[in-house]
Amino acid sequence: MISSVLVANRGEIACRVFRTCRELGIRTVAVYSDADENALHARVADAAVRLPGAAPSDTYLRGELIVKAALSAGADAVHPGYGFLSENADFARAVLDAGLVWIGPPPEAIEVMASKTRAKELMGLTSLTDAKDVKEDDLPVLVKAAAGGGGRGMRVVRRLADLEGELAAARAEALSAFGDDEVFIEPYVEGGRHVEVQILADAHGMVWPLGTRDCSLQRRHQKVIEEAPAPGLTSELADSLCAMAVRAARAVDYVGAGTVEFLVADGKAHFLEMNTRLQVEHPVTEAVFGLDLVALQIRVAEGAALDGNPPLPSGHAIEARLYAEDPANGWTPQTGTLHRLTVPDVRLDTGYEDGDEIGVHYDPMLAKAVAYAPTRAEALRKLAGALERATIHGPVTNRDLLVRSLRHPEFATAHMDTGFYDRHLPELTTPAPDPYAPLAAALADAHGRSRFGGWRNLPSQPQLKRYRDEATDTEHEVRYRHTRDGLTAEGVRVLHIAADLVVLEVDGVRRHFEVTRYGDEVYVNSTALTALPRFPDPTAQQEPGxxxxxxxxxxxxxxxxxxxxxxxxxxxxxxxxxxxxxxxxxxxxxxxxxxxxxxxxxxxxxxxxxxxxxxxxxxxxx
Known part of the structure; x- marks a missing residue:
């Protein structure tokens, strides 16, 4: 029996695995880079080992140090999580050679399937590796990292003139992310849906196909919203996908959790790859099947057999990945202090706590929010509402994009495909500013600063405060007065003012504004503002261009x-x-x-x- 597990990973997935280990009574060991010294996964583990001597972005790729850390901390098993070394056969062998239990598939299965080129050969498909083999009629094509995942090392190419440059960029990105610069070229199928099948296999010949998932909403070929089961598939197509997934698993004597991915277009399925690890989106499968996939991974690694057929699925689950990024500005990653993160009424898997720093070295995903309900429509409504009510104080996130995506008619009716954001990004990222947020911020600030109410017997000029709305990058001037009756403002009735809550009546409707401050950063409900000096600095302008x-x-x-x-x-x-x-x-x-x-x-x-x-x-x- 496994008694102590080291997770060869960081962030959300490390915390996720630790949670199940604690429930099973298994001790936990974290590894961390210098940049992650104070990260949540390093804080919550029973023991944590620093991985020295490498750039933070490369630290979790150093398999020899991770094996040494497991032995020094007394772990008897290693869980790879996803990304980093999770699909590295040499690392799996090193773990096994050290006498540790590998909570993953056999190295031989990883070796075949982790290389997308070899996996395609196994499934009877071919791919190209040389730009000279691509003709004008082949366009568009997709450049992909052979050892990749998460959209890294992936490029859509629509002009032959761009192919060499995109191949070079994909190789560099793949080498940085996976330590392997092999890339290949395949046809790019326009208008397809990304559908996958979760499988779980034991060492005794049993393979469970645990239903389908749809992961079509993607940015930069990285998934944003996932759901189970995949909506709108015929029963025949769903059964066919599951059968192909089982066939792929059996072909390599697979053991453990894995995912077989397909592109579905015009009712036909095109094999993409098999991911020999736990997927980011595994919680939606857990929800509809009532399983803990991490617990099952551990039991299979201990040699247990899967008991008969898998449970029957029920209901619908949808997951949204909350990223620290600016979708309206090229999906630019954001960094800084995450002051507060709460998402009510849904499952939240995260690697952050309030006050943690979001750095530059790793993926900008803050959390995964997962809603489960009896029907897809109910799950959609539940998740959109939870994200809309979420409190997120810190860097810019994709929260508003997620809410609008979940409520978009195309997604709500399950007519989406992988080009969803190519078509709809501008409308989904158009800010919807709250015109009363700056006033609420000013009134709360004035209340907190005034000891005696500030009213005067004689009329005076209104007080003035300036704020910049970070979502729209616009400046606002707001005016209010101190009177015998308290603080007032034109056009509204001020019903209540406190340092953290302002209640206004606008056109006969009572509205509540929760106000939180962190220095010059002010959050009013979901609006992020920056308090500005009364008189702007004329020297702060950048040269045009x-x-x-x-x-x-x-x-x-x-x-x-x-x-x-x-x-x-x-x-x-x-x-x-x-x-x-x-x-x-x-x-x-x-x-x-x-x-x-x-x-x-x-x-x-x-x-x-x-x-x-x-x-x-x-x-x-x-």
Missing amino acids: SLLAPMPGTVVRVAEGLTEGSSVRAGEPLIWLEAMKMEHKISAPVSGTLSALHATPGRQVEVGTLLAVVQDNEPPSP
Whole structure:
């Protein structure tokens, strides 16, 4: 019997595995990078071991150090989580060679299936690895990392001229994320749905197909919203997908939890890959089958047999991934302090607590919110409502996008596909500002600062406060007065004021505004504001055409031949930053001349760092 488990991972999945281990009475061991010294997964484990001597982004790829940590901490088993080394056959072998239990499939199965090229060969399919083999008629194509996952090392290419560059970028990203730069090329199927089958197999020949999941809502080929079962499939197609998944598992003598992924278009299924690990979206399957997949992984690793047929599914579950990112600005990752995170009435899997720092080195996922209900419509409503009522104080997140996506008619009627955000992103990210949030912030602040009420016998000029709405990047001036009856403002009735709550009556409707402050950051319900000085600083303006770093990260490359004095076109990619294991392009804002270039490969930059300046060649309008 396993008595102590080391999780060779971090964040949400490490905390998730630890939760089940505690329920089973199993001791837990965490590993952590220097950047994760105070991370939640390192705090909640029974023991934690530092992994020294590597860049934070590479730390969890150092298998030899992780095995050493397991032995030194007295663990007798290793759970890989997802990502990092979870699909690395050499790491699995190293764990087994050290006399530890590997809570995962056999290394031989990982070796075949973790390489998407070999997996396709096993399923009787072929793929390309050389750009010279791609013809104009083959477009569009998809470049994918052979050892990849999570959308890393993946590119859609629609022009032959772009293929070589995208292959190079995919190789670099794959090497950084997985330690393997092999990539391949396959046809890109437009308008398809991403459907997958969860499987669980024991060492005694039993394979359970645990239903389907739909993961079609994706950004950058990384899943955002997932659900089980996949809606709108015929029973024949669903049964066929499950049968193919079982066949794939049996072909490699699979043991443990895994997922077989397909692209479904026009009623036909195209095999994508088999993920030889636990998926991020496993909670939706747990909800509809009433299972704990981590507990089953552990029991199978201990040699237990699956008991007969799997339980029958019931109801519907939907999961939304809450990211610290700005969807309206190229999905740019965000960093900073997560002051508060609560999502009511649903399951919340997270690797953060209030006050934790969101850094630049890892995936920006904050949490997974999972709703379960008897029907899909009820699950949709429940999850959208919970996210809408969530309290999220800190960096910009995709919360509003998630709520609008769940309520979008195309998704609500299950007519979505993997191009959903390509079609609908602008409408889903248009801010819906609350015009009364700045006033509520000002009244709460005035109440907290005033000891004596501040009223005067004679009329006076109104008080003035300025705020910037972070979602719309607009500034607001609000005015209010101190009177004998307290604080007042035009156009509303002020019913109640406290430092943390303002109640206003607007057009006969009573509205509550919860107000929370962290220095100059002010949160009014779900509106994020920044308190501004009364008089703006005229020296704080950037030169027109300035390219600023949208996130902390590392400059990985600059466009070939780009120097000061180069002519550039509007929209032309100039600089590439790497942050959170993803590359982010920074393009010319206008056509013109590069008058300054401060970015050099390898340079570490913070948010707002000046990278370059493009001087507009067009004369100003008269």
